[in-house]
Amino acid sequence: MSNIFWSNIFKSATDELQTITGLWQKTPLFEGIPARQIEFLSRKMHVRKFLADEVIFRQGDGGAGAILVLEGSVRVMANKTQLAQLETGDFFGEIALAEPEHRTADAFSIHNSSLVYFLRQDLEEWIEYEPRLGAKFLMNLSSTLAKRLLQANKLIAEH
Amino acid sequence: MPTTAYISSSSAYIQTFKIFAGIVAVCLASVYLLSSILIPIIISFTLYALFEPATLYLVRHKLNHSLSILIVLLLMLFFGFIAVGFALPQLFDQVSLLQAKLPQIILQLERLLTDYSGELSSLIGVDLDVSEVIISLLSQSSSFGQSLLLSLSDKVLGFTMTSLLVPFLTYYLLKDFKSVRNSMMNWLPNSSFELGWLIYHRVSRQLQLYTRGVMIQSGVMALVCMIGFSLIGMDIPILLGSITGILNLVPYVGPVISIILSLLVASAMTPFDPSLLYLGVLVIIAAQAVDNLVVIPAVIANAVNLHPVMVILGIIIFGSVFGTLGVILAIPAIATAKIIYLNIYADILNASQKSPG
Incomplete structure (x- = not known):
């Protein structure tokens, strides 16, 4: 949790909303989706604060959605091997948007971090409002997942 | 670490x-x-x-x-x-x-x-x-x-x-339901946030499917029975059809009570016509056939997946504790409890088997 005495009280909720919208807009997930729609969705997203070293999720946990790093940094690990270190603007856990079964790695915050959760629940509700844009988003999601799969295959082949 | x-x-x-x-x-x-x-x-x-x-x-x-x-x-x-x-x-x-x-x-x-x-x-x-x-x-x-x-x-x-x-x-x-729901879910601690949403997602989906399915199912049952009872010349067809539709909310037990009720009404008719006893039962069986062959596969096949013994026991227990309302709410309540229990158990088991490092 952020300390009320040290947090920036002049930073308004609108600023945060615009930052979140801007960060998602730069990701391949929202390619071709109008900024107004990303802002509409960002309003429904959930910002959570994590302390340094706090577990975000464990491998095998049920996943509820994709996560964007708003502030701080996150380490993603599997079998005690670091897979990635993510900074502001990076996103992870997007598999849960397609299949809410199990997280495939562990994730924890390295420093105090703010993370934005884009839940499958919110995605499904948005798709009901905007089926055309929802289809575009799902194409982006499948393309992102395919790229990750190709990368993983390449890594396996190299080792 | x-x-x-x-x-x-x-x-x-x-x-x-x-x-x-x-x-x-x-x-x-x-x-x-x-x-x-x-x-x-x-x-x-x-x-x-x-x-x-x-x-x-x-x-x-x-x-x-x-x-x-x-x-x-x-x-x-x-x-x-x-x-x-x-x-x-x-x-x-x-x-x-x-x-x-x-x-x-x-x-x-x-x-x-x-x-x-x-x-x-x-x-x-x-x-x-x-x-x-x-x-x-x-x-x-x-x-x-x-x-x-x-x-x-x-x-x-x-x-x-x-x-x-x-x-x-x-x-x-x-x-406002969704914004109130989001605010309430934000009270969850980080460790349970995703689990909470996952459970909510599964429960709400199942309950919505079940509610819509059961409403359509009861409506179809009531309509088929009203038409059937009217055609065979049974007394009080609208009331009897409505009651059959409502009783259909209670699985297994409801249709049996409907049949007994139609038998009683048919047997009290003057002049007494024995063929109405069979025809009344036939109307309910025909309505059940429409329900089982058309409505259930199309509308509530994926709604709940509970063992029949669990359903019967649930109806008896909920009925004895909460009365008529308990009988109607027994199935969605048990289905919800099952999802919550299994998800919490899976999460705790995963935590017990694995420590990130």
Whole structure:
């Protein structure tokens, strides 16, 4: 949790909303989706604060959605091997948007971090409002997942 | 490196049970606190589940959200008033007809019991005193008639309150439920945030499917039975069809009670026509066939997946604790409890088997 005495009280909720919208807009997930729609969705997203070293999720946990790093940094690990270190603007856990079964790695915050959760629940509700844009988003999601799969295959082949 | 409490897998059951018991206790306390307005709340949530797709449809066609809700609610009230205006007078007529026929139904039952008491006694191995059974049934039927009239007048106020509260609650559920839900889910700690949403996602999906499915199922059953009973010339077809539709909310037990009811009504008809006994049962079987072959596969196949024994036990337990409302809510409540229990258990087991590092 952020300390009320040290947090920036002049930073308004609108600023945060615009930052979140801007960060998602730069990701391949929202390619071709109008900024107004990303802002509409960002309003429904959930910002959570994590302390340094706090577990975000464990491998095998049920996943509820994709996560964007708003502030701080996150380490993603599997079998005690670091897979990635993510900074502001990076996103992870997007598999849960397609299949809410199990997280495939562990994730924890390295420093105090703010993370934005884009839940499958919110995605499904948005798709009901905007089926055309929802289809575009799902194409982006499948393309992102395919790229990750190709990368993983390449890594396996190299080792 | 993060630190996570490492628990043995054997304690996963105990830990799950403790959390689950806590959730059940909170639910029971909420039911107790809200008991006076529980029925309007349940009806409003049911209407919310039914009308949310219609609201979304209007919003998708670029209508303002509040305006969409108002249009849907006004249409609901309009058709509701038409249905009530058309059906209520007929239902009241048929209820008074049923009351008038009750003694005749009891007499018919007496004749049947007297005729077959010897065979029945030898079959079940107990001596049946028919006169005692009939006296008890007659006293119960007269008190039933009186209590029906008394409760009807007593509950007019409750009905008015519910009628006023339901559209109001439904409007605000359609308008604000999701933002209130999001605020409440934000109270969850980081460690349970995703699990909470995952459980909510699964429960809400199942309940919405179940509610919509059951409403359609009851409506189809009622309609088929009303038409069938009218065609074969049975008395009180609208009342009997409506009751069959409502009884269909209770699996296994409901259809059996419907058949008994139709047999009783057919046996009390003057002149007595034995073919109506078979035809009445045939109408209910035909309606069940439509239900099983068309409605269930199309509408509620994926809604709940519960073992029949669990369903029957649940109906008995919920019925004995919460009465009629418990009987109707038993299945969605058990299905919800099952999802919550299994998800918490899976999460705790995963934590017990794995420590990130």
